[in-house]
Amino acid sequence: MYxxxxxxxxxxxxxxxxxxxxxxxxxxxNSFKNIxxxxxxxxxxxxxxxxxxxxxxxxxPSQYIYLSHEEPILDDLRAxxxxxxxxxxxTDYAINGKGKTLILSLLLFVFITAAGxxxxxxxxxxxxxxxxxxxxxxxxxxxxxxxxxxEEFLTDTLVSLKLDKEGSRLLQDFVDGIDKxxxxxNIRVTLVxxxxxxxxxxxxxxIVVFSGIIDLMNSEEELAALLxxxxxxxxxxxSLRNLAKSFAGYFFISILxxxxxxxxxxxxxxxxxxxxxxxxxxxxxDADNVGLELLDHNGITAEGMVKLMTSLAEYxxxxxxxxxxxxxxxxxxxxxxxxxxxxxxxxxxxGIKEHKVRTQKWRRLKSHxxxxx
Amino acid sequence: xxxxxxxxLVSKENHFFNFSGNGKDLFIIxxxxxxxxIVTLGLYYPxxxxxxxxxxxxxxxxxxxxxxxxxxxxxxxxxxxKIMAIILFLYFLPTxxxxxxxxxxxxxxxxxxxxxxxxxLIPFAIHxxxxxxxxxxxxxxxxxxxxxxxxxxxxxxxxxxxLSVITLGIYVPWMTVKLRGYxxxxxxxxxKEFNYYPDGGELFLINLKYGVLSFIAVMLMGFILGGSLGTxxxxxxxxxxxxxxxxxxxxxTILFVQGFYQKDVFNFHFNRTSISxxxxxxxxxxxxxxxxFSFLIKNVPLLFFxxxxxxxxxxxxxxxMVFYNLQIEGTLNLDNVEQTEASxxxxxxxxxxxxxxxxxx
Numbered sequence: 179m180y181x182x183x184x185x186x187x188x189x190x191x192x193x194x195x196x197x198x199x200x201x202x203x204x205x206x207x208n209s210f211k212n213i214x215x216x217x218x219x220x221x222x223x224x225x226x227x228x229x230x231x232x233x234x235x236x237x238x239p240s241q242y243i244y245l246s247h248e249e250p251i252l253d254d255l256r257a258x259x260x261x262x263x264x265x266x267x268x269t270d271y272a273i274n275g276k277g278k279t280l281i282l283s284l285l286l287f288v289f290i291t292a293a294g295x296x297x298x299x300x301x302x303x304x305x306x307x308x309x310x311x312x313x314x315x316x317x318x319x320x321x322x323x324x325x326x327x328x329e330e331f332l333t334d335t336l337v338s339l340k341l342d343k344e345g346s347r348l349l350q351d352f353v354d355g356i357d358k359x360x361x362x363x364n365i366r367v368t369l370v371x372x373x374x375x376x377x378x379x380x381x382x383x384x385i386v387v388f389s390g391i392i393d394l395m396n397s398e399e400e401l402a403a404l405l406x407x408x409x410x411x412x413x414x415x416x417s418l419r420n421l422a423k424s425f426a427g428y429f430f431i432s433i434l435x436x437x438x439x440x441x442x443x444x445x446x447x448x449x450x451x452x453x454x455x456x457x458x459x460x461x462x463x464d465a466d467n468v469g470l471e472l473l474d475h476n477g478i479t480a481e482g483m484v485k486l487m488t489s490l491a492e493y494x495x496x497x498x499x500x501x502x503x504x505x506x507x508x509x510x511x512x513x514x515x516x517x518x519x520x521x522x523x524x525x526x527x528x529g530i531k532e533h534k535v536r537t538q539k540w541r542r543l544k545s546h547x548x549x550x551x
Numbered sequence: 552x553x554x555x556x557x558x559x560l561v562s563k564e565n566h567f568f569n570f571s572g573n574g575k576d577l578f579i580i581x582x583x584x585x586x587x588x589i590v591t592l593g594l595y596y597p598x599x600x601x602x603x604x605x606x607x608x609x610x611x612x613x614x615x616x617x618x619x620x621x622x623x624x625x626x627x628x629x630x631x632x633k634i635m636a637i638i639l640f641l642y643f644l645p646t647x648x649x650x651x652x653x654x655x656x657x658x659x660x661x662x663x664x665x666x667x668x669x670x671x672l673i674p675f676a677i678h679x680x681x682x683x684x685x686x687x688x689x690x691x692x693x694x695x696x697x698x699x700x701x702x703x704x705x706x707x708x709x710x711x712x713x714l715s716v717i718t719l720g721i722y723v724p725w726m727t728v729k730l731r732g733y734x735x736x737x738x739x740x741x742x743k744e745f746n747y748y749p750d751g752g753e754l755f756l757i758n759l760k761y762g763v764l765s766f767i768a769v770m771l772m773g774f775i776l777g778g779s780l781g782t783x784x785x786x787x788x789x790x791x792x793x794x795x796x797x798x799x800x801x802x803x804t805i806l807f808v809q810g811f812y813q814k815d816v817f818n819f820h821f822n823r824t825s826i827s828x829x830x831x832x833x834x835x836x837x838x839x840x841x842x843x844f845s846f847l848i849k850n851v852p853l854l855f856f857x858x859x860x861x862x863x864x865x866x867x868x869x870x871x872m873v874f875y876n877l878q879i880e881g882t883l884n885l886d887n888v889e890q891t892e893a894s895x896x897x898x899x900x901x902x903x904x905x906x907x908x909x910x911x912x
Contacts, residue, residue: 186693187692189691225617241692244616285627
């Protein structure tokens with residue numbers, strides 16, 4: 179075993195002895211006086227692979243003793259030296275375990291990763307986000323809405339949405355006639371003049387509907403179904419929750435691949451994206467279900483939902499066919515599945531009422547859109 | 552300066568490196584790191600990094616004596632906090648200015664500040680990382696040190712960056728060797744100095760050679776695959792399947808070419824490095840094609856079939872191969888090194904380098 183004084187790289191052969199509190203270093207060639215180290219301030223590191231133990235003492239530049247990890251003096255010395263921080267202790271303990279440890283560790287690793295990624299972190303993120311006040315959501319929604327519609331915020335890449343003021347007023351009128359079951363959200367709808375068959379909800383209560391999707395509709399129940407679906411996105415706070423889940427996923431992947439290979443990180447990020455799409459689809463299903471409940475609450479027949487989904491399914495098939503890949507990559511479950519769900523709901527529905535005022539509003543809106551096409 | 556070593560110099564008295572770590576240890580370290588990181592929502596990361604580096608260093612030997620890493624999670628955490636504060640500030644400055652309703656010109660100014668700020672960060676990251684790492688590394692009780700100046704490094708960095716931009720990237724190999732040269736020549740091991748002899752032209756040729764090789768390899772692969780994938784495979788979602796197969800073989804081809812490229816770069820850099828006291832002692836970088844090939848053949852499939860879980864084993868295999876092929880001229884005396892370097896514990900540069908994903912050491 180040898181000693182390094184931290185001032186030069188010369189190795190001095192030594193022998194060690196100990197007292198209750200100290201380690202005593204004697205130089206073999208008697209070139210220097212004995213050196214005493216306090217046990218409590220001596221730290222140690224061991225490498226099983228190279229068979230060396232290193233004792234370290236003092237601040238920069240520290241002194242060192244290098245010895246074989248089999249030296250008998252180490253057996254009782256280890257217990258009285260400076261304690262390692264828990265994390266390091268845990269790691270060293272795990273490393274020195276046997277072969278079974280490896281298998282167990284592997285299983286543990288896979289389990290923890292899966293649990294963390296699919297369950298723990300997303301739930302945590304969602305839970306956190308649900309605590310945020312509605313006013314924050316409304317603020318966020320307004321920002322996004324402004325970004326889409328106000329001239330001064332638009333960049334070259336985004337195209338301005340052509341807002342239909344009169345149409346929006348009529349649509350808002352229609353929406354106000356739907357009982358929203360006591361929600362705190364202020365639902366405001368905007369109609370955009372565009373052939374696009376789409377509608378979306380922003381956090382906080384704003385809903386944007388494209389005239390293209392209304393063109394596909396033939397009855398007020400269909401519009402009610404669409405709006406119920408979008409309103410559900412708002413009241414269930416899907417945008418925020420989706421954001422939280424995506425972020426949690428990304429964050430987790432970052433921790434996992436912290437200092438590892440870039441290719442691995444890239445592959446995992448792609449897997450993460452796939453997972454995000456799956457989450458989006460779950461939220462869509464949720465909106466369908468809550469939407470149907472809302473329709474029922476208003477005494478509106480789910481027939482509208484069935485018709486709307488059927489029209490959308492036809493429209494989709496004309497566009498993309500029945501491709502498995504598209505289904506996989508889609509943010510919405512395919513309309514065919516949604517139609518079946520709505521039909522099942524329809525069969526069990528009771529308490530459907532007529533509502534003349536709502537029918538009038540629908541007719542006014544539909545004719546406005548037809549006129550302006 | 553000779554660019555390759557001759558047989559006479561590679562004697563038995565040379566100084567040898569070796570790496571004794573193994574995949575199982577590294578895997579367990581990573582596993583514990585992961586668990587603690589999850590539990591602390593990522594805050595454990597600096598300690599995780601410290602533990603990993605400590606292990607890797609202590610398993611690296613020169614003349615059968617280990618290196619030591621003295622960095623602590625605490626130091627790196629402090630640096631981490633500092634850096635996060637600066638980065639968050641720079642990142643959100645334009646947004647905050649805009650949301651507060653300021654004029655477009657003020658927003659533009661804020662954006663420019665952010666941009667300039669991020670630009671300055673890179674030389675700072677390099678400087679800080681090298682300085683911290685060197686100071687926290689020791690061999691036989693003597694610490695390394697870095698004597699370079701941030702100002703000089705920045706000057707070199709920006710001037711060379713400018714040249715690289717106006718030459719549309721052709722100048723990059725020259726920039727690489729100039730930066731490496733500056734950093735290397737300012738690293739000290741106690742009383743000994745390092746030197747590096749830049750040769751941008753040769754690095755450029757290496758880059759060119761492998762660029763062309765990658766191109767040919769991919770073309771060849773595509774041609775061969777195209778033949779076998781030409782007809783319908785009878786698998787549902789035929790198109791998807793073909794894309795997956797092509798992507799897979801593409802990745803493998805690139806990985807293989809990369810392996811040989813890195814070998815040439817490794818040899819190139821180390822054959823131009825030396826350490827001096829009263830006289831100069833060369834490093835030798837000796838990786839051979841056959842070694843790289845057997846490494847790739849064994850490790851790439853391993854990585855693929857374990858979906859990346861075997862990465863710690865691959866990493867230790869890689870380190871073992873690398874250090875096996877690194878030597879220092881036998882005339883170097885390692886018994887007479889004196890501690891001349893000061894302690895430097897500010898890890899913010901190191902954390903910044905980590906954040907910006909700079910692959911310096």
